Amino acid sequence: MDSQENTLELGKNEEVVNEEVTSQVETTENSEPAAEQAEEQTRVVYETKADVLHRLQDIAHGEEVPQKDExxxxxxxxxxxxxxxREAKLKAYLDAGGDPEQYQYTPDEQEEAFKAEMGIIKEKRAKVFKEQEAEKQENLTKKLAIIDRIKAMVTTPDEANKNYKEFKALQEQWREIKNVPADKANELWRNYQLYVEQFYDMLRLNSEAREYDFKKNLELKTALCEAAEKLADEEDVISAFHQLQKLHQEYREIGPVAKEQREEIWNRFKAAxxxxxxxxxxxxxxxxxxEEDNLARKTVLCEKVEAIAAEENKGSGDWExxxxxIIDIQTEWKTIGFAPQKMNVKIFERFRAACDDFFGRKAAYFKGLKETFKENAEKKRALIEKAKELQSSTEWKSTSDKFIALQKEWKTIGMVPKKLGDQLWEEFLAACNTFFxxxxxAGAGARGEERENLEKKLGIIEQLKALATETGEEVAEKVQKLVDEYNAVGHVPYKEKDKLYKExxxxxxxLYKDLNISVAKRKLNNFKQNLKNVAERGENALDNERTRLFRQYENLKSEIQTYENNLGFLNASSKKGNSLIDEMNRKVQKLKDDMNLIREKIKAIDAENKQ
Incomplete structure (x- = not known):
């Protein structure tokens, strides 16, 4: 291979390196943090502790490697x-009237089982971690050995063609070896690429062999492009992303293609x-x-619970x-998903603090209420004992008054628990019913007498109505006689009393109006008629009555004097002043009329004493 071919081959190898580095950078986009977030969002929501424990046991005793996040x-x-x-059990205990200070949490077998399985998993993870670290160190040693071997090949350029098959085998071995310690990965990769590039620089393959290698690599990369393009139809976005990372890893491990096709194939893979x-x-x-929407919704629920907790509770009804x-709000809270990771724990702690504050004060209130219930129950039992003592009495009038007083006192006593309250009320009512x-x-005969008295009084009323048509001086005397007869008649049925009184x-x-008898005169006549009844009370009864009336007379006299003194200071120049003076004059006249009536009553007592 001449110098021009060597120069061309070096250019190709530089592009290979650039392609590999670009692929590596592309692969690192949206890597671990996003993937972890994805896994968090697709996790199963467990409804019971048994479900959680079952999954934990599968991990602890199964073949799968325990994942820290899960x-x-x-x-x-x-x-x-x-x-x-635990909170639900405590609430049920308090709602049933239990004492918060006496409540004890019972041991939970599921929690003990959970802790035991966690211990197994911890040991299992520690073992796996140790094995993984050992494997990474072993892989590092293998890859360093491959680099050393390629480095040795670079130092013998005359044997490059001879070493080509071994070089390709070393590349395949490199691809099969996986993870190495993270702090060594980048430096290891750079060294590997450096010596691979140097090997290609000195490689003197014939044109046919090089074209075959490029063609094979193009086929492999085209297949990866097609696989990446199909991932666009994958419904599970997270799964598609993870599969893409594996494709990028494979793409990096495949050698270069022909120069004129490199940019095209890379752009296709990058586009997918x-x-x-x-x-x-x-x-x-x-x-x-x-998550932001969930945070906003949970914040609103926190504010609602805090507002409810701040409201005044005037009684058990308000507390309930x-x-x-709050329970309805807690139910709604459970339907809302996670808030952003940084705020998820904080917003839950805020919500729980507001709920704990409310239920803590409720427990204290019902503890005090329990003592009040106890006191009220003792008071009602005391009234029941009194009622039972009176239920056999035959002193109908006085005992009736006592029972009525007991019933009024019963109403003043506060609440007790409903079941006990119903029981106490039935006992009390039974004693009252026994007496009444x-x-x-016993009063059945008395009612017959009351009906007779009613008939008598109705007859007297008819006689009084008949006198309304008569004239003469003897009419007033007849009226007074009938009045005396009416007053002498005994009780009438209670239901008829008001109607009879009005008639x-x-x-x-x-009659009094027609006979021109004043109200004061009627009062005086009635007083005189009752003097005999007063005298029958005892020897000093009339004197006592006279003394009472005389004190009343003196009080009225003093009051009249005060009003008359005040009248001397009033100014009658204004309309309002005149109105006030007129009103005071009317009061003075009323007081004088009352004083004159009392004076006449005293005279009547004196006349009775002389007789």
């Missing part, structure tokens, strides 16, 4: 479910790769947008209402 995800999923389960990379990028842009609202049923049975006073008021 193991960490399983751990996170297990403890998220584990914590939720761009389609996959673009889809991959768009996929993660969508994922990131969805707000509890339901006995009283009603009686309507007739009486009309």
């Amino acid at each position: 193991v960490e995800y399983l751990k996170s999923s297990f403890y998220k479910l584990h914590v939720a389960e 790769s761009s389609v996959i990379n673009k889809r991959h990028q768009q996929h993660f842009e969508g994922v990131r947008a969805k 209402k707000h509890t339901k609202q 049923e006995a009283r009603n049975a 009686y006073h309507a007739v009486l008021d009309k």
Whole structure:
């Protein structure tokens, strides 16, 4: 091969190197971080701890190599479910009225099994890691040996054609050897490319052999282009991306093609790769947008829970209402996917802190409420004992008053738990019913008497109505006599009392008006008629009544004097002043009328005493 051919071959080898480097750079686009994100988004969502444990056991006892990301995800999923389960048990205990300080977490067999499987996986990963590192060191040693062998070939240019088959075999060996330590990979690759280029520089193959090599490489790269182009139809964007990385690795390992075809074949492969990379990028842009939307939705839920937790709870009803609202929000939270990785833990901690604050204060409230319930129950039991002591009494009037007082006191006592409250109320009601049923049975005869009294009073009312048509001085005397008869009649049925009262006073008021008897005079007449009843109370009853009336008389007299003094200071120059003076004069006149009535009552007592 002459110098021109050597120069041409060197140019070709330079383009080969450039092509390989470009391919290597293209392959590193969107590599590990994006792939990890993709795997995170396509993970299974576990519903129970048993599901997580089952998957963990498959990894621990199966042949597959434990992947760190999946193991960490399983751990996170297990403890998220584990914590939720513990919180649900605590909530159920508190809702049932349990004491938070007495609550104890029971050992969880699934958690112990989980820890045991994690220990096995940890040992398994450590073993795999050690084996992988050893394999990488071994691969490094093999590739260094290949470089040394090619380097030795470069030093013997006369034997280049002779060494060509061995050189191709070394290239094949290089491709079959996989991972080496990451810190050695780039330098190792540069050295390998350097000596490969030098070997091609000195290679003196005949034109036919070189064309055959280029043709074979073109066929291999064309097949890779076709495979890359088919990946555009792959539905799984992540899988397509990973397959593309493998194609790039294979492309790098294939030798050069003819100079006039190099740019064309590379552009075709690069164009197919761009389609996959673009889809991959768009996929993660969508994922990131969805995560931002999830973060916004979760932030809104945090604000809702914080607002509910800040509201005042005036009683159990408010606590239960707000509890339901927060549980509904927690249910909605579970339907929302991941937030961005940097914020996912922070937003969950914010949400959980607000929920913990609410449920912690609720537990404290119901603990205090439990003590209040206990006190209220003791008070109601005491009333039940009193009611049972009274239920056999035959002193109907006084005992009825006592039962009514007990019922009023019962209403003032606060709440107790519903089941216990119903039981206590039934006991109390049974004692009340026992007494009132006995009283009603004993009062059956009294009701007959009340009906007779009703008939008597209705007859007196009819007589009073008849007097309305009569005239003469004796009418007033007849009215007073009927009034006395009416007052002497006993009780009437309770349901008829109000109706009878209205009818009686309507007739009486009309008669008094027709007879021109003033209200004060009627009050005085009624007072005089009741004096005998007062005198029957005891020997000092009239004197006591006179003393009471005299004090009332003196108080009215003093009050009138105060009003009259105040009137002397008022200015009547304005309309408002005149109105105030008129009002005060009316009050003074009313007080004087009341004072005169009391004076007449005192005189009546004095006349009764003389008799």
